[in-house]
Amino acid sequence: MGAGLARGGSAEPGGGRDYYEEPARRLPIRKFDVVVAGAGTAGVVAAIAAARQGASTVLIEAKGYPGGTVTEGGTALHSFYNLWKAFPGVARRQVVRGIPQEIIDRLMRVGGCSGHAEMVRGFNYDSVCTAIDTELYKLVTFEMLVEAGVFVCVNTLLAGVIMDGARIQGVIVESRSGREAFEGKSFVDGTAYGDLAAGAGAQYQEPNDYAVCNSVGIGNVDIDKYHAFLEANRASGQLARGMRSGQPDQIVRAGAESVNVPGMAEAARAIGMGMITTTVHDNYLMFIKCNLKMPVSPTNRDEVAKAELEIRRRMAQAVELFRKFVPGCEKAFMARTSPRLCIRRGRRIECDYDITLPDVLEGRHFDDEVMVYGFHDSAPRYQVKNGGTYGIPYRALCVQGIENLYACGMMITSNHDAHMSTRNTVCCMGQGQGAGTAAALCAARNLGSRDLKYPALRQALTRAGVFFEG
Numbered sequence: 001m002g003a004g005l006a007r008g009g010s011a012e013p014g015g016g017r018d019y020y021e022e023p024a025r026r027l028p029i030r031k032f033d034v035v036v037a038g039a040g041t042a043g044v045v046a047a048i049a050a051a052r053q054g055a056s057t058v059l060i061e062a063k064g065y066p067g068g069t070v071t072e073g074g075t076a077l078h079s080f081y082n083l084w085k086a087f088p089g090v091a092r093r094q095v096v097r098g099i100p101q102e103i104i105d106r107l108m109r110v111g112g113c114s115g116h117a118e119m120v121r122g123f124n125y126d127s128v129c130t131a132i133d134t135e136l137y138k139l140v141t142f143e144m145l146v147e148a149g150v151f152v153c154v155n156t157l158l159a160g161v162i163m164d165g166a167r168i169q170g171v172i173v174e175s176r177s178g179r180e181a182f183e184g185k186s187f188v189d190g191t192a193y194g195d196l197a198a199g200a201g202a203q204y205q206e207p208n209d210y211a212v213c214n215s216v217g218i219g220n221v222d223i224d225k226y227h228a229f230l231e232a233n234r235a236s237g238q239l240a241r242g243m244r245s246g247q248p249d250q251i252v253r254a255g256a257e258s259v260n261v262p263g264m265a266e267a268a269r270a271i272g273m274g275m276i277t278t279t280v281h282d283n284y285l286m287f288i289k290c291n292l293k294m295p296v297s298p299t300n301r302d303e304v305a306k307a308e309l310e311i312r313r314r315m316a317q318a319v320e321l322f323r324k325f326v327p328g329c330e331k332a333f334m335a336r337t338s339p340r341l342c343i344r345r346g347r348r349i350e351c352d353y354d355i356t357l358p359d360v361l362e363g364r365h366f367d368d369e370v371m372v373y374g375f376h377d378s379a380p381r382y383q384v385k386n387g388g389t390y391g392i393p394y395r396a397l398c399v400q401g402i403e404n405l406y407a408c409g410m411m412i413t414s415n416h417d418a419h420m421s422t423r424n425t426v427c428c429m430g431q432g433q434g435a436g437t438a439a440a441l442c443a444a445r446n447l448g449s450r451d452l453k454y455p456a457l458r459q460a461l462t463r464a465g466v467f468f469e470g
Helices: 041-052 069-073 098-109 134-148 195-199 223-232 264-270 301-325 357-361 416-422 425-445 454-463
Strands: 029-031 034-037 057-060 117-121 151-153 157-164 167-175 178-183 186-189 212-219 238-244 247-255 284-292 333-336 369-373 390-393 405-407
Touching: 034 041, 034 167, 034 425, 041 057, 041 098, 041 134, 041 186, 041 425, 069 134, 069 212, 069 425, 098 134, 098 425, 117 247, 134 151, 157 178, 157 195, 186 195, 186 425, 195 405, 212 301, 223 247, 264 301, 284 301, 301 333, 357 416, 369 425, 369 454, 390 425, 405 425, 416 425, 425 454
Parallel strands: 029 178, 034 057, 034 186, 057 151, 186 405
Antiparallel strands: 117 238, 157 167, 167 178, 212 284, 212 333, 238 247, 369 390
16 A cells, blocks of 8 residues: 555544544555665765765655755854864864865855865864855755765655664655655664654753754845944954855955944844854855744744744844944845754764763864864864864764664764864764764674674775874
């Protein structure tokens, strides 16, 4: 029997309406080696990595395009490099390479990236600014997925998880084509919210330790005049120059932590508006972010509905502030928003290893790491020691209690301050390559995640261009 809409069923005897019992159905099954849930920052790279290892791979995504926070946050990607500029005498090193860098190379060829533009000011935060065109990112990554042979299921909901003891047998998906079951050997949760892991019965917490946000792209503006406005008000902070509208040495990142302009300052604080932005186009601010702290976890549908409305009100007010106060923005308009609010953390999934703040700050490395990373979003308060790197261990991606599931991206790491490093976009991309590669190797060998020998994983990652220290 094919998948389709449910018909029939029964309600509680006696006319009660407290629950509805769905009738059993036979679902069509598709079989894969690797199933990746969520085509976000980590999931895209995981799926490409798995497919390139020869695994038959499916990618499940609720929206109609890939990219996740990279495209919906609309910000620069932090960070492909170590923080060398903050530490005189430390060598510049690109520490995240592989598939994430391939994406940047493709974007550069179509005018969708600033390049790894060095920070002129604010380099105690990051040494480079890698700004992107969010719409071209969607296109480029979609093409890369198809080229790799990934079976891409956009506009498809993850609706359930099929378990066989401590092992995931498959997932249930829903789309306008109906309801289906996708069976697999290895699974990767890239949903950001931890939906697959939670459905599989993994242990998790919901810390609700971040604000949610949405970012508005503003058109008909002038970033050079915006920078001059900040300078005139002694508020200029971060500044980077790179490729913009095909021309080098242009401002691609500008802004300050706050602006002390009467009228604007108070209004910006009231709507949680950030003043730092990036662009790769002359007349466009890629993002102005409006934050909102929710009283409960962003997994709560009803509270999220209230937050969605409030943030959209704030974004409209943000555009008005630019029109009113910033020269060159008098005719600014809202050109882009995310389809839904963005999170920095939903569920925190229990994995075999929990990365600590000392691991990050002291630059610790592990005998099973899948990547190295050198950025911290709370810099300059927190920085990796001496402009170095730390490692993301393989076991930090293995979901505790589940034999064949990886979590990658913002779902790992319990400590908030450590998570302020591991949750960032480029770290999530690197984790995705590690998880996808491991999933494919396990599927090919019919292994659980903990049975995979690390030398085989390290060799595969090295061949795929992943950088390791030493």
